Amino acid sequence: MKIDYIFILLLLFTTNLFAQNITLSGKVTDSLNNPISLANVIAKPNDISKNLKFSVSDSEGFYKLQLTKEDTVNISISYLGYKTANFQFVASKTLQKNIVLKQSTEQLSAVVIEMPITVKGDTTTYKTDKFVNGSERKLRNVLHKLPGVEVSRDGTVTVFGKKVTAMLVDGKKFFGGNSKLAVNNIPANAIGDIEVIDNYNEIAFLKSLTDSDEMAMNIKLKKDKNRFTFGDISAGIGNNDFYKTSANLFYYAPKININFIGNINNIGEETMSFKDYLSFSGGVNAVFKGNFNFRGGDFSQFMDNRDVLTSTQKFGALNITKTASSKLDISGYIILSDSDTNNFVEDFNEYTTYTEEKTNKTNAQNLLGITNLNLEYVPNASEWWHARTQIKRTNTTNNDNLATIVSNNTNNINTNRNLTATFLNQNVEWHKRKSKHHTFSAVINYVFDSTDRNNFWSTQDPILQGLIPTDNSQDLIRLNQDRDTEQQNFDGIFKYYWEINKSNHIYTTLGNKLLAENFLTTDQQILDNGDENNFQSDGFNNNLDFKLNDAFAGIHYKFRTGIFTFKQGAFLHNYNWNVNQQTKIHKNKWIVLPDFLAKIDFNKSRKIQLNYNLKTTFSDTNRFANQFYLQSYNSVFRGNENLENNLFHSLNARYSRFSLYRGLLLFANISYNKQIRGVKNTVVFDSSNPNVSQQINQFISAKLFNNASEDFTANIHLEKDIKNIKSKFNVGYNKSNFKQEVDNTIETNRNTSHNYELGLETLFEKFPTIEIGLKQDISRFTSNSTTSKFVTTVPFSKIDYYFLDGFIFNFEYSKNIYNNKDLAQKNDYQIANTSLSYKRENSAWSFKITSQNLFNEEFKQSNSFSDYLISDSKTYILPRIIMFSVGYNL
8 A cells, every 4th residue: 555645645735724823922021121931821712612822932032822813812921920911812913912011019829820831940830731631641642732842752751852851750750760651651630730840950959069951850640639549451452363451550649659550462562672771770869970880781682672573572560659757768669571572684794795695583582670779868958868779680582593695505503592680789879968068979889780691503504614613523513602791890989069159169079989890701512412512722711800990089160150151170090900811911090081061051942062071981891801702603702801991082062942932942963072092893704714605704803993983973953833833854964984903904984874854743723733754864884895875765644633522543654765775775665553542531441443564564674884794684573463452541
């Protein structure tokens, strides 16, 4: 089914409605002609059957209302602390009208109640009942109707262009502050006011000291919902035995909150993705940002299975918050995820002088558990203690059936990969405001991270000839590897903040971080009779003890003058590390790492920020291992014990502009990174092997290069409202150069890519929300011997329509046109999902019909680059799924 012209038809249809609106605009000022920002401008139609219209003034005091032609409306303009201005307007023609508000000495409680938006300091409060109409099902639907608030499809929330980093319910973190779980599960009928808190810090007296620029959203429950159980449950069944069940249950009382989220399905719906997992990786308060780099354990490598042939997902999460006393809060959550997926991927790989056709069938089973316990003790308003314990555990099994073809020679390899990982993070924080000039913070942090891997390869074909000492007389070649890592971190940091005055601060930091890690590998062949052919005598098997101690001190001076904020300083680090294996290496190094921050706050809606850092990192411990170990079916790795730290410049500039009056949202970002010294992989291909199919075999090592890489990235995001049409424009550019060593020859590779997105979205009140657009990504990879170019073009559309007092129709469509210019290969695939739901007002029951992969496409296509490999991939996906669901609201 082809619907290539749907975008043109939708655009023509929507543009016919432009002429039905009248614009009322102007400027809101005080009696001294100073602009009033975020004043509420409300239009109440005389016809009570019509909905209220609403706007707020921007940073320069301008406002704009889109009104239905010939409507008679009562206009009221209000702002906290000022008398409300009122007048009547007949929407017969466009009018500009400026408003002057006079200060009020009276209590404005009655006016405040009517204000859809109020602003007090860094807190913006939305009264959601002024924006919703009863069609909303979840928090996501409510947020979509609030001015300045955007919710992406992956659950990311932005307010006035700034990302929300912490999600709260009645002031308490919701599952650790995860926004996706909140927007997709909190029922709309329980939501009261919504607060947005800029420059957020959970510790009030640290707010002015934090440079992290965090933002929190606090969902306040309705007054009649502060001691009750609410939520919803649903179940659905579809064609070919597809099913889905879900439950979202919430209990709230003044001193205890309990939330449960559960989901079981076999339709590929991933309740917890890798991105979600990262949000549960623990951490410390924002004042320590930059002093910690939480890896969070080796849990992520099997979690991104969005495109699958079959999938069974089971997910459960329980969150409890308890107020034990006026000084002590206890909270925690438990998350369990169990998935069983099957994938099928076809790759066409271009090496330097060879090509490879590869198919890979994978069955992955992953059991993941996360538990978190928090104790928050606040003895008084100027002291705060926090203890956090997090434990994560995963058991993962991957079975791969791989076939690879090189020059008409086929190898079939079965791989079994098993991973067991345990992660424990314990930290204790203390913060104390001694006086208005002196504040102290300290943290002690401990991490235990253990990963046990077992990899098993079996094949009847030659494998890794010339790289491993196999006995090829066996009927079946069986290779077994045990690869274990155990890491412990002991960290302590102390910070002192000297606030000389409101405009001048001096920050001092002292700390020490100790990493102790063991890395062990055993590689061997299992013979037909069960004996072991151990590869140790041929330079395999690692037993590495790595220790790195980082003692550091830093001093920074921060000052404000007018609209400018500057912060500059440096950290002095002493790195001391030991590499103990067959040989012992000890090194010691002093490094000074300067950094600089500049902000220009023209107003609340227009800002510029510039950051510069000289940064250093150390490679993972396994890259220091000086013995061989198997890395994959066609590669063997050996590290380099003489590696040192990476060192690179990092420069970033950001500009943001937001105007409700102009309907404008603009972001521009430029970043530049240059490695002064960096560790890169080197590769030697087995080109001398007489068996052509074995010439893709690789010996990989690690080497420290000077001027290893350079990367430049620029992005612009622009949104503009024109009457009731929102236009969107995104453009991105990336250029990177990096060194690589292939077959002992050093060359510089270049990767250039640019992308853009154009889109239009309707904003009419009684008309479907329709979004249409086009995305294109152009990538070019250039090495000394080859140039490859890929172009992906994606037209897309989306429709959301609420009609007949209870029906909701949703439709999403995209057509991916993939073009491999190097191979003159072009193909396309279409992905469409649609749903129709019904819920009668005041009824607890709801009904829904959904269709997933409406056009029954078989695969998706993509490309990727690495140091020495260009891949063109086909990933096969689930077939068409049609499902009927029934839901019940508690």
